[in-house]
Amino acid sequence: xxxxxxxxxxxxxxxxxxxxxxxxxxxxxxxxxxxxxxxxxxxxxxxxxxxxxxxxxxxxxxxxxxxxxxxxxxxxxxxxxxxxxxxxxxxxxxxxxxxxxxxxxxxxxxxxxxxxxxxxxxxxxxxxxxxxxxxxxxxxxxxxxxxxxxxxxxxxxxxxxxxxxxxxxxxxxxxxxxxxxxxxxxxxxxxxxxxxxxxxxxxxxxxxxxxxxxxxxxxxxxxxxxxxxxxxxxxxxxxxxxxxxxxxxxxxxx
Amino acid sequence: xxxxxxxxxxxxxxxxxxxxxxxxxxxxxxxxxxxxxxxxxxxxxxxxxxxxxxxxxxxxxxxxxxxxxxxxxxxxxxxxxxxxxxxxxxxxxxxxxxxxxxxxxxxxxxxxxxxxxxxxxxxxxxxxxxxxxxxxxxxxxxxxxxxxxxxxxxxxxxxxxxxxxxxxxxxxxxxxxxxxxxxxxxxxxxxxxxxxxxxxxxxxxxxxxxxxxxxxxxxxxxxxxxxxxxxxxxxxxxxxxxxxxxxxxxxxxxxxxxxxxxxxxxxxxxxxxxxxxxxxxxxxxxxxxxxxxxxxxxxxxxxxxxxxxxxxxxxxxxx
Numbered sequence: 001x002x003x004x005x006x007x008x009x010x011x012x013x014x015x016x017x018x019x020x021x022x023x024x025x026x027x028x029x030x031x032x033x034x035x036x037x038x039x040x041x042x043x044x045x046x047x048x049x050x051x052x053x054x055x056x057x058x059x060x061x062x063x064x065x066x067x068x069x070x071x072x073x074x075x076x077x078x079x080x081x082x083x084x085x086x087x088x089x090x091x092x093x094x095x096x097x098x099x100x101x102x103x104x105x106x107x108x109x110x111x112x113x114x115x116x117x118x119x120x121x122x123x124x125x126x127x128x129x130x131x132x133x134x135x136x137x138x139x140x141x142x143x144x145x146x147x148x149x150x151x152x153x154x155x156x157x158x159x160x161x162x163x164x165x166x167x168x169x170x171x172x173x174x175x176x177x178x179x180x181x182x183x184x185x186x187x188x189x190x191x192x193x194x195x196x197x198x199x200x201x202x203x204x205x206x207x208x209x210x211x212x213x214x215x216x217x218x219x220x221x222x223x224x225x226x227x228x229x230x231x232x233x234x235x236x237x238x239x240x241x242x243x244x245x246x247x248x249x250x251x252x253x254x
Numbered sequence: 255x256x257x258x259x260x261x262x263x264x265x266x267x268x269x270x271x272x273x274x275x276x277x278x279x280x281x282x283x284x285x286x287x288x289x290x291x292x293x294x295x296x297x298x299x300x301x302x303x304x305x306x307x308x309x310x311x312x313x314x315x316x317x318x319x320x321x322x323x324x325x326x327x328x329x330x331x332x333x334x335x336x337x338x339x340x341x342x343x344x345x346x347x348x349x350x351x352x353x354x355x356x357x358x359x360x361x362x363x364x365x366x367x368x369x370x371x372x373x374x375x376x377x378x379x380x381x382x383x384x385x386x387x388x389x390x391x392x393x394x395x396x397x398x399x400x401x402x403x404x405x406x407x408x409x410x411x412x413x414x415x416x417x418x419x420x421x422x423x424x425x426x427x428x429x430x431x432x433x434x435x436x437x438x439x440x441x442x443x444x445x446x447x448x449x450x451x452x453x454x455x456x457x458x459x460x461x462x463x464x465x466x467x468x469x470x471x472x473x474x475x476x477x478x479x480x481x482x483x484x485x486x487x488x489x490x491x492x493x494x495x496x497x498x499x500x501x502x503x504x505x506x507x508x509x510x511x512x513x514x515x516x517x518x519x520x521x522x523x524x525x526x527x528x529x530x531x532x533x534x535x536x537x538x539x540x541x542x543x544x545x546x547x548x549x550x551x552x553x554x555x556x557x558x559x560x561x562x563x564x565x566x567x568x569x570x571x572x573x
């Protein structure tokens with residue numbers, strides 16, 4: 001997935017201005033940046049949910065704008081910020097919603113669907129370690145369990161690309177670490193993941209690549225150690241910081 | 255078909271014969287024959303019962319679709335202003351003294367529903383966003399309500415005024431087969447449109463962005479909802495006036511018995527709505543009041559306390 005020179009205008013002003021980036025299969029790409037840098041907007045543009053005013057996005061060598069909505073939904077999975085389910089469905093039903101882009105006939109119930117649907121749903125549940133919770137209503141899940149269930153919903157659609165907007169936002173470190181590990185497993189199986197992250201240490205230690213956005217422009221697009229160096233963080237976030245610790249388990253001192 | 259739907263169909267199969275036999279004059283098959291029983295059955299009770307089924311199914315189905323679309327258990331099909339629009343159209347027919355001409359009143363009501371739909375589409379139109387759409391609906395509802403009040407206050411004579419006020423209360427008294435022929439095809443078409451929205455409504459439970467990412471086309475869904483609600487509610491108001499609360503209550507009662515996806519709720523809600531209106535209409539006929547209890551009033555008497563109880567429960571959940 002390649003976005004070149006993307007400009008996205010929202011409410012009259014450009015939120016993303018001439019950004020270019022590549023999301024590669026087999027990698028977890030972290031998208032970082034200060035508040036209002038355009039991270040979510042960039043992610044939505046890559047997901048095909050807002051159309052850029054300028055620039056181009058290619059997915060597997062084809063312009064994203066040419067995809068039909070259903071076709072796009074089968075290739076790109078999107079997890080919005082603070083996902084909630086409006087109705088108190090059980091986990092398996094929730095995960096089953098991920099199969100909607102694959103349904104053949106309108107109105108055919110997802111759960112009674114083809115073998116492929118059922119297999120994908122069970123696999124997504126297993127991948128996110130939700131088997132014991134599969135029949136539990138979503139309202140009775142903890143924050144970490146809910147985040148995993150929402151991710152399983154995306155996985156059930158078997159997308160090549162997974163774009164997630166701050167899936168760790170309200171998770172404690174234990175649950176965040178679980179989710180990161182499970183997401184890295186997905187990358188290892190050849191999926192491409194682009195994840196908006198606020199926690200720079202999480203990006204530093206776990207991402208394969210980091211894109212730093214600053215005022216709608218790409219300030220860095222490189223390996224974590226290169227992209228998140230102390231000078232760049234000082235410049236973009238306007239905070240003096242220091243990395244401590246060993247490679248793979250670094251912490252950020254502010 | 256789910257078990258819930260099967261149970262509801264069985265209940266309908268019991269209630270329908272009862273509604274044919276019940277009334278001021280009971281028709282009891284095994285006792286002595288009632289004079290003109292066949293006329294009462296074929297020309298009065300059967301069309302009335304069939305109409306109750308059609309209107310109830312439309313209200314129930316529309317309510318389930320509405321709650322699914324707005325992701326809100328308190329949403330009612332009246333919210334978008336289609337029912338008030340249809341009511342205003344019908345009131346205009348009464349106001350202008352055209353209601354005596356066959357098909358004039360339903361035609362005006364459908365025109366009113368169509369006008370409300372067109373306004374909605376015009377205002378909300380391009381983006382398919384829900385907040386603006388709901389606001390537009392509320393404004394249209396308020397405008398149509400005001401215009402209706404205006405028509406009442408300006409009505410040319412006391413007779414027209416009382417006719418309008420009574421009509422607004424909603425009833426199934428003195429309905430004939432011609433009303434059935436108006437309401438049935440429109441309601442059925444509307445329910446089919448709403449039913450086809452099922453998977454998109456399921457996706458909507460994850461929020462608008464997630465629904466888009468699952469391949470839902472927001473504008474198309476919005477159009478389908480407007481058309482589906484317009485047909486079912488417009489047809490219902492055209493033949494029976496304003497019948498409130500069914501669209502709000504029925505999806506609620508049904509939801510716990512399904513997997514809670516909006517698509518699983520559409521058919522049971524239509525069936526349960528049909529059952530509720532049919533049974534309520536039997537009570538209206540049998541209620542010991544002078545004249546006859548109006549269906550709209552009976553259902554509101556039942557619905558308002560239900561709504562309050564619901565709010566109390568939700569408040570406890572949210573607190």
